Amino acid sequence: MLLSGSGKPQFGEGNREVGEAPLGRPVWAAVGGSLMSLCLPFTGVATMKFKSPPVNSLSLEFLTEFSISLEKLENNRACRGVIITSTLPKIFSSGLDITEMCGKSMEHYTEFWRAVQEMWLRLYGSNMVTVAAVNGSSPAGGCLVAMSCDYRIMAENPKFSIGLNEAQLGIVAPFWFKDTFVNVVGHRIAERSLQLGSLHPAPEAHKLGLVDELVPEEKLMERAAAVMAQWLALPDHARQLTKTMMRKAVLDRLVAHREEDIKNFVTFVSKESIQKSLRMYMEMLKKRKS
Ligand SMILES: CCCCCCCCCCCCC/C=C/C(=O)SCCNC(=O)CCNC(=O)[C@H](O)C(C)(C)COP(=O)(O)OP(=O)(O)OC[C@H]1O[C@@H](n2cnc3c(N)ncnc32)[C@H](O)[C@@H]1OP(=O)(O)O
Secondary structure (H helix, E strand, O other): OOEOOOOOEOOOOOOOEEEEOOOOOEEEEEEEOOOEEEEOOOOOEEEEEEOOOOOOOEOHHHHHHHHHHHHHHHOOOOOOEEEEEEOOOEEOOOOEOHHHHOOOOHHHHHHHHHHHHHHHHHHHOOOOEEEEEEOEEEEOHHHHHHHOOOEEEEEOOOOOEEEOOHHHHOOOOOHHHHHHHHHHHOHHHHHHHHHHOOOEEHHHHHHHOOOOEEEOHHHHHHHHHHHHHHHHOOOHHHHHHHHHHHHHHHHHHHHHOHHHHHHHHHHHHHOHHHHHHHHHHHHHHHHHHO
16 A cells, blocks of 8 residues: 555555546556555446555555545546456455454454544445355455355355355454345345355355356356356446445444444454454464464
């Protein structure tokens, strides 16, 4: 992430190539941030590729870059859709960066949670067509990113899993994670899956409706482009108004309770018992590796 003199993050500064579309509108031919690459060719469909090794965890820096990228695409009239995927093998996103929730100050937790909210409000509320090309595992916050898109295509590898596994970490998925989940899979599946903190292997995720289709990994981007073309064949205004109608209540609920939600998060995550659970989980991840 590059920072300007004012301290405000400037996405992809110095890396941007600006082109001119046939209609005279400016178009970025290629924009590279440090944690994700973004490409908007003249087709009007951007591709956003996460590239934050080792596992694309959603750190404060990552979330900030993500929101800025979405805002830039949203404000670019030449951009009608975005395909979100990962450059890393086997991982779409490992979810929220747990180190951002461990041993930090209240101020840090506040800033971090606001960035998580901001990312979700932008992605779930986007006017663009959003397609997730899930080319690897996608737990918790990674699942939220995929679920916030209009359509999910996952690589058909049963080793890749997706779901809201917060309960396994000893933490609770916030109400807007839950609302997004319910809107995708329905109440009963969401209730069971959330309580068990289930991570569903790709074939099971497809069966539950958590992902819309499975394709061989090498066909993922081709299929995402085909789905995008299908969605973009409709007039934008009709599709956008319909999307707003379907998602507004859930978006409004967070907007109305945003500060309360931050307070809840900070209080919850600051508890020693929660800190202990998160530390133990991180240790478990490290042990599993060795
Ligand atoms: C009344 C009710 C009140 C409610 C109030 C609510 C308040 C809100 C509560 C809080 C809500 C928080 C919501 C949280 C959402 C999240 O997203 S939490 C994160 C969940 N993510 C995970 O569980 C994934 C964990 N990671 C993995 O399972 C694996 O790493 C992987 C992604 C499947 C990849 O496996 P592999 O390729 O084998 O890599 P690893 O060796 O395991 O990992 C490489 C290194 O990366 C580190 N790492 C992995 N994931 C994370 C992460 N999410 N954050 C930070 N770091 C991570 C891992 O430790 C390794 O590190 P090194 O050992 O140092 O290399």
